[in-house]
Amino acid sequence: MSGVSRPTVALGLAAVALSLVTLVGLPTPLQAAAAIAVLILLPGQALTRLTPVTDPTLGALLVLVLGLGALTAVSTAMFYLAVWSWQACVVTMGVTTVLACVARGRKEVAS
Amino acid sequence: MSRVITGRLDATIRTMGRWKPREVWCAVAGAVSLALAVGAASTVAVPVSSDLGLVAVLPYPFWIGVLLLNIAFIVALRGDAAGPARRLVMLWLIVALVLVLFGTAAFVTDVPRGEVAFRHLGVADALTNSQGINPRIDAYFNWPAFFALLATVLQATGLDPIAVALWAPVLNMGLWLAALGVLVRYLTSDPRRRWLVLWIFCLGNWQDQDYLSPQAFGFFLYLVVVALIIGPLAARPSEFRGFRRADLAAWWRGRTPADPRPAHRVSALAVTLLLVTVICASHQLTPFMVLIALTALTLTGRLWPSRLPLITAVILGLWLAFPASTFLAGHPPLLDAGIPAALEANVVDRLSGSAGHVIVVQVRIVLTLVLWALAVAGAVRDWRSGRLDLRVVLLAVTPLLLFPVQLYGGEMLIRVSLFALPFIAFQACSVLLPTGGSTRPSFRAAGVLVLTGFLLAVLTVTGRFGNAQYDVFTDGEIAAVAAVQRFAPPGSAIISAAHPTPWRSEAYLEHRYRTIDDLCRNDLATATCGPLVYDYARRNPAGAVVLLTRSSKASLVLQGASSAGGLAELEAWLSSQDGVELAFGNADARAYRVTP
Structure with a gap:
């Protein structure tokens, strides 16, 4: 039995920190980098880590496609429910990342 | 013998970290060709006056850059007895090609090309302002997922929408190539063939569908889905004995999963279902291409989860029956079906206009035919040597099934040729590379490859930017x-x-x-x-x-x-x-x- 790995903890903390920073606002290039990370890359990475993929090339592609796919699904659902705002999307994707990290952490503890 | 092998392995490991002079020269040549092409493109004056488009006004250093880039790539691809140049060099040369071919217009002007990208920004802007979806507005609001994504990204990042639209072709090509790179790894273990497929895919991509659009996003997701179904979700068919019911049943039951790890297959299936749903919500045509690919691979025993086509059909049907029903009620999808009507809209109607414009359209047709001819020759060569991969043939040919079904504004042939292109490029490589697996191409074969690459680049630039007089x-x-x-x-x-x-x-x-x-x-x-x-x-x-x-x-x-x-x-x-x-x-x- 072992504890939660550092990458899982770092991913979850990064999602929380970057979500807050993106919501507060940064100068344009930094805001773009932070928003892309919190909306696409971090959720993509957290969801990919839930899969047992070992091939790094397929893993890298999954980070992108899961991040984009999840954000598309979240944004579209919010528009249909008439509750969309980009801030709500940032919060939802941040929460998704944290939840995926919690799920991964539980697997790591159990293994 | 084992000493020789060990010695070679040691030598390879010793030199792995070191850059060979050839690799350095290829990387430098890539940088020089990129500088030449960018410098030349930035001197082009707007508006473009020729009815041949950009090809008529790009100065000669651009073409020297394109030729040099093809030479550098083929030299790097030829490499040495151990294989092609290192991955970093090959990647750099492909990045350079993407910038040269797909960033050309962005180096000419800082205004995005074509009307549609502006319209798509407008749809995202309308969603942002209304914060809801009214399907009665137009078709975009019946398949709004890509625009929802675009609205969120633009608002959260604060990026300039015009700059995003300007560089979308380069970004989309990057995404397509990333997916195709993974896909090709499941089809061949020959590294030269893998790189050449990516190169030919770029050189044959005249269709100009990589602008800021739902179809470009959908095509990326389509390539990922195909990578998953020929990778972790693939099945190995058993021996085919005949069409009698008992033989077919034995053949079907004899299939085995290509990936023996159930957890991998389950996660790949979950990702595929998410992507299919997003595709159905994003674009009208792409889900049908996905469904056709899934069905073809299932019926030939190449797909392990055999109910996946059915699940996809249900998701697609639900989307059409509910969120997209408003649009479909006024636009019956099979209203204008038929081969004569499709030929009229996709070919005959396009072969009209000024002399230069007709030449551009003819170049597009010639380029498509050249690639298909190379692919057919490659397929025959593979078939003769017993190495023909049925999956590639199916994925190349099945998009044609949609050609007579819908006119799609006269663009169906363009879309069909784009969806077939990755597999046409793969099959064309069979005739462009030596027969013996990962054999190093001879000097003569390398020369032919350089000339083929340059010719394809000239045709693609002509076809792709042939409307520059009115879309720049x-x-x-x-x-x-x-x-x-x-x-x-x-x-x-x-x-x-x-x-x-x-x-x-x-x-x-x-x-x-x-x-x-x-x-x-x-x-x-x-x-x-x-x-x-x-x-x-x-x-x-x-x-x-x-x-x-x-x-x-x-x-x-x-x-x-x-x-x-x-x-x-x-x-x-x-x-x-x-x-x-x-x-x-x-x-x-x-x-x-x-x-x-």
Whole structure:
């Protein structure tokens, strides 16, 4: 039995920190980098880590496609429910990342 | 023998970290060719005056850059006995090619090419402002997922929408190549073939579907889905004994999963289902391509989860029956089906216009035929040597099934050729590379590859940027559209001469956007068309603005719908009518306000 790995903890903390920073606002290039990370890359990475993929090339592609796919699904659902705002999307994707990290952490503890 | 192998392995490991002189030269050549092409493209003056498009005005250093890039790539691909150059060099050369071929227009002007990218920005803007989806607006609001993504990304990042649209072709090609790179790894273990497929895919990509659009996003997801179904979700078919029921049943039961790890297959299936759902919500055509690919691979015993086509059909059916039902109620999808109608819309109608424009269309057809001919030759060669991969043939051919089903605005053949392209490129490599697996190409074969690559690049630049006279906009035209959107009252109609107009990126829902081309149903003679446009403008309660830009007029002339003299006469007639006054004008555009 072992504890939660550092990458899982770092991913979850990064999602929380970057979500807050993106919501507060940064100068344009930094805001773009932070928003892309919190909306696409971090959720993509957290969801990919839930899969047992070992091939790094397929893993890298999954980070992108899961991040984009999840954000598309979240944004579209919010528009249909008439509750969309980009801030709500940032919060939802941040929460998704944290939840995926919690799920991964539980697997790591159990293994 | 084992000492020799160990010695070679040691030598390979020793030199793995070191850059070989050939690799350094190839990387430098890539940088030089990129600099030449970018420098040459940035000297092109806008508007482009030739009806052949950019190919006629790009200075010769651009072509030297393209040739040098092809030489560098083939030298790197040829590599040495151990294989092609290191991955970093090959990747760098492909990045350079993407920038040269797909970033060319961005080096010529800082305005995105074509009308549609502006319109797509407008849809995202409309979603942002309304914060809800009204499916009665138009088709985009029945398949809104890509626009929802775009709205979120633009608002959260604060990026300039125009800059995003300008660089979208480069970004989309990057995404497509990333997916194709993974996909090809499941089809071949030959590294030379893997790299060459990516190269040919770039060189054959004249279809110009990589702008900021749902179809570009959908195509990326399609390639990932195909990578998953020929990778973790693939099945190994058993021996085929015949078409008798018992033989078929034995063949079907004898299939085994290509990936023996159930957890991998389950996660790949979950990702596939998410992507299928997103594709169904994003674009009209792509889900059908996915469904066809899944069905073809299942029926040939190459897909392990055999119910996946059914699940996909259910998701697609649900999307069409509910969120997209408003659009489909007024637009029956099979209304204009049939091969004669498809040929008329996709080929015959496009082979008209000025001499230069017809040449451009013919170049597109020739390029497609050249690639298909290479692919057929490669397939025959593979078949003879017993190495033909049925999956590649199926994925290349099955998109053609959609050709007669829907006209798709005369664009179905373009879409079909794009969906087939990755597999056509793969099959073409069978004839472009030596037969013996990962054999190093000879000097002669390398020369043929360089010439083929250069020829394909010339044809692709011609085909891809062949409409530059009317789809590359000037600053004057952008200023005119901005002015019209500023002074046109809410509810008014904005009437442009024809569709290549950089409008609707803002105030998408505030105006009625029409073109003279549509209002007059292609009869643009002043006597018939003038009164139609004038009456339409005056009948609109909030009035109208008639916007005549250089590019929209060039489009009508180039495609043979009108002449420069005819359009000047129409403009003169309109401007002399009661209630019509010139509200804005510059060298490239004039806007007339029409009071109701």
